[in-house]
Amino acid sequence: MAVPIEIDVWQGEVAELEVDAIIIPANESLFMTTPVARAVKRRAGDSVEADAVQQGPAAAGSVVVTGGGSLAVPYVIHAIGVGHDLRADGDRLEQAMGAAFDAAGRLGLRRLAIVPVGTERGVFEPEEAAAHLVAVLERRAAAGEPLPASMVVTTTSAAELAALRSLLLPIGSTG
DSSP, rough: OOOEEEEEEEESSSGGSSEEEEEEETTTTTOOOHHHHHHHHHHHOHHHHHHHHHTOOTTOOOEEEEEESSSSSEEEEEEOOOOOOOOHHHHHHHHHHHHHHHHHHHTTOOEEEEETTTTTTSSSOOOHHHHHHHHHHHHHHTHHHHHHSEEEEESSOOHHHHHHHHHHHEEEEEE
16 A cells, blocks of 8 residues: 655665654663664764653653754654563554654654664564554554655665665655
């Protein structure tokens, strides 16, 4: 099923993009310790982590929104798709992604970038995380729930790039 959103898959660091918000994986304590979160913190500055931690701890399946610090983006959405229990719970992962899109909708954000949430501690393979993202996008489109106008899914791995493209590009609109 096509969804009314432009989707691109890009190899590089999510913190380099100029969009309305980036969605990154987080843990329940909201300390930015995963490789992606550390890279974002390095570019954004410590204020992003401090803001996130002040709002925590937060439950798996939820999100916390912070400012973008020194990034070109005004917001960082910290999505907690995997809990401290490191359990591969697809429903909880989809709940976190849905919460991220809800937060973006409340803020009127139209251009998002996202890292495959759930892969940060090896709980989900990138293809599994992308399949859950597809399910969330298709369900939201069918229900008329808020979706961004465009989304860039990022990976730093050349090996993941083709797999993510094959799963995600066919569902998006071509503009």
